[in-house]
Amino acid sequence: MKKAVTLIFIGGLAAALLYTVALLPPMGDADNPTNRHIVPRYHERGEEEAGTGNLVAAVILNYRGYDTMVEVTIFSAALAGIFAVLGTVRKRINRSYIDRAGVRFSFISGTTVLLLMPLIIVFSAYTILYGTDLPGGGFQGGAAIGAGVMISSVAYGFHRAQRRLSHHVRIILESTAISAFFVVGTVGVIGGAAFLTYMLPALTPGSQSVLRTVMLLVLQFGIGIKVGIICTSILFALMMEEDTSDVEHAS
Amino acid sequence: MWSMLADNINYAVAMILFCIGFYTVIIRSNLIKKIIGLMIMQVSVFFFLVSVGYLDEGVAPIVIPGAAPSPMVNPLPQAMILTAIVIAVSTTALFLSLALKFYEHHGTVDMDRVKEEKR
Numbered sequence: 001m002k003k004a005v006t007l008i009f010i011g012g013l014a015a016a017l018l019y020t021v022a023l024l025p026p027m028g029d030a031d032n033p034t035n036r037h038i039v040p041r042y043h044e045r046g047e048e049e050a051g052t053g054n055l056v057a058a059v060i061l062n063y064r065g066y067d068t069m070v071e072v073t074i075f076s077a078a079l080a081g082i083f084a085v086l087g088t089v090r091k092r093i094n095r096s097y098i099d100r101a102g103v104r105f106s107f108i109s110g111t112t113v114l115l116l117m118p119l120i121i122v123f124s125a126y127t128i129l130y131g132t133d134l135p136g137g138g139f140q141g142g143a144a145i146g147a148g149v150m151i152s153s154v155a156y157g158f159h160r161a162q163r164r165l166s167h168h169v170r171i172i173l174e175s176t177a178i179s180a181f182f183v184v185g186t187v188g189v190i191g192g193a194a195f196l197t198y199m200l201p202a203l204t205p206g207s208q209s210v211l212r213t214v215m216l217l218v219l220q221f222g223i224g225i226k227v228g229i230i231c232t233s234i235l236f237a238l239m240m241e242e243d244t245s246d247v248e249h250a251s
Numbered sequence: 252m253w254s255m256l257a258d259n260i261n262y263a264v265a266m267i268l269f270c271i272g273f274y275t276v277i278i279r280s281n282l283i284k285k286i287i288g289l290m291i292m293q294v295s296v297f298f299f300l301v302s303v304g305y306l307d308e309g310v311a312p313i314v315i316p317g318a319a320p321s322p323m324v325n326p327l328p329q330a331m332i333l334t335a336i337v338i339a340v341s342t343t344a345l346f347l348s349l350a351l352k353f354y355e356h357h358g359t360v361d362m363d364r365v366k367e368e369k370r
Binding site for chain 1: 258273
């Protein structure tokens with residue numbers, strides 16, 4: 001009964017949505033409103049105005065910088081929610097099912113992770129550094145860092161990963177993105193313009209574009225470290241277990 | 252109408268994915284499967300918005316100095332979805348932690364079973 005009613009409802013919804021899709025302008029047409037409204041400005045003047053050839057990074061960091069600045073705090077809000085639901089570090093013990101598993105440590109997976117880790121870190125640094133000219137940026141590089149920490153904590157056990165990257169270190173690193181935005185925005189205010197406008201005090205003629213690239217890199221690195229640490233913190237929070245009676249297994 | 256649907260095949264697939272995710276959220280009583288349905292809905296919205304920014308024979312929105320000017324796809328949806336994907340990860344983790352707490356409390360992630368026990 002429930003299934004039939006749901007199927008009718010979903011069928012009606014699908015029909016309405018598909019009818020609307022059929023009325024939309026054809027996809028990929030250059031005359032679409034989505035391709036005519038503001039995009040020509042991005043294409044023509046984006047590099048000159050934002051100081052980066054990567055127009056996606058230009059939109060994220062310059063045209064919609066405020067949006068991104070508030071967006072990075074949403075991760076912190078979600079992490080605070082996870083801690084509120086699961087309990088803080090003090091109430092939970094720093095080990096997980098991986099540490100209690102029968103196979104304590106696999107030599108093959110450990111060596112593989114050891115060989116992969118430098119490559120992952122170099123790749124993420126490359127992605128962040130070249131995000132101003134080539135595909136890449138803080139979000140992508142940060143996700144790569146987070147993935148690296150995830151595979152290492154799965155291979156080596158949660159206890160060792162937690163010791164390397166303790167809660168206090170993560171708290172400091174989580175504030176990098178908003179600190180970077182604050183620093184870059186304040187430099188704009190000192191330069192004589194509004195917050196987060198990438199205006200700089202003109203120290204020497206011609207230094208403006210170089211300094212702007214440096215500021216973009218500061219933001220990219222801040223966002224990258226933040227995203228990586230948030231991924232790590234979420235994983236650690238989900239892996240931690242409540243302090244129950246079987247403490248004798250903990251080593 | 253059918254020719255228009257064939258032109259907008261990406262939009263149509265996104266809508267169908269959305270309906271599949273919605274159906275999963277309503278029908279399944281397992282909390283993990285409900286979260287999977289929510290993620291399918293999220294991905295369908297991402298897919299739809301990225302498809303809106305597509306341009307026929309457009310290249311990636313990256314200005315390379317010295318390269319011949321060619322039509323580029325819309326960078327705005329890509330930038331929006333880039334941040335939205337990372338937010339989707341953190342909100343999904345929040346859902347999963349709620350499901351974990353539900354399991355610790357009830358010993359199951361099945362909503363129907365909890366309802367039966369209450370009767």
